[in-house]
């Protein structure tokens with residue numbers, strides 16, 4: 001559905017400064033995938049999406065989207081994709097239903113077809129009762145759902161969502177997600193989205209692409225990224241006199257690393273915590289080491305980012321990558 005090779009975008013800001021926003025990203029997305037592009041502010045997520053949606057042209061490299069080259073055939077690409085940008089797409093003084101019909105007409109539907117499609121989308125996104133309301137009178141969550149409807153009016157098989165849930169409270173975020181996932185099912189769509197929310201990428205996307213300083217630094221399922229790059233941590237409480245024996249046993253677990261004993265607790269990093277814990281408990285019992293308490297701490301995507309870059313994604317939230325050439 002998407003294939004990019006060495007996709008690159010520079011912005012010449014002045015005679016002496018060029019921002020290398022995207023630096024040679026190669027990415028393949030198969031039909032039906034839900035891919036979250038994760039990265040700190042200024043990482044190049046929006047710029048990548050804007051190239052894939054033909055809003056800007058690449059400086060170099062190639063991108064094929066829905067079967068067409070973004071540079072050679074931008075209008076063919078546009079016909080086949082939906083794009084929900086960061087800002088609200090809908091005009092504030094328009095009524096929600098009219099906005100959708102208008103969007104359908106822009107995409108080449110005749111008025112009757114545009115109205116039919118509008119009815120379907122309003123219902124699917126639970127906006128039917130708000131069709132006569134002005135866009136400016138909708139709540140943040142309702143407006144975001146309208147934005148999604150706008151991106152879907154021409155029934156695209158591929159939908160790009162740029163930070164769809166930013167600014168929404170947790171309840172509205174969950175509600176928007178329910179709708180997006182339902183629409184995905186209903187229309188068998190491929191979805192590529194950007195997000196700052198680690199938990200969102202973790203729970204919603206089957207695949208997470210991590211971008212930093214314009215480069216793709218990881219690409220896998222959230223679970224695989226966590227297992228590969230961070231791993232689970234076991235925390236075991238024992239009598240201090242048994243700590244060294246337990247450390248020795250923990251060191252023998254498959255893939256054990258970072259074995260740290262402090263006070264009455266032993267901490268060890270392993271690839272698969274739920275599998276390693278019973279193994280360690282059995283080994284401890286056989287060695288006559290009673291265990292008082294045991295916990296498996298699963299890593300977060302922030303641990304993954306920290307592991308990859310030495311920085312926390314939360315801490316770098318305000319950073320930008322505006323590097324001068």
Ligand SMILES: Nc1ncnc2c1ncn2[C@@H]1O[C@H](COP(=O)(O)OP(=O)(O)OP(=O)(O)O)[C@@H](O)[C@H]1O
Nearest residue numbers: 011019021040041042043044045046047320321322
């Ligand atoms: N039109 C532009 N002119 C100059 N620099 C730009 C332009 N658009 C983006 N940039 C720069 O390119 C870099 C990547 O920006 P981009 O918006 O792609 O990041 P992002 O990962 O989407 O960030 P955010 O999460 O904040 O939306 C940043 O340094 C940004 O300042």
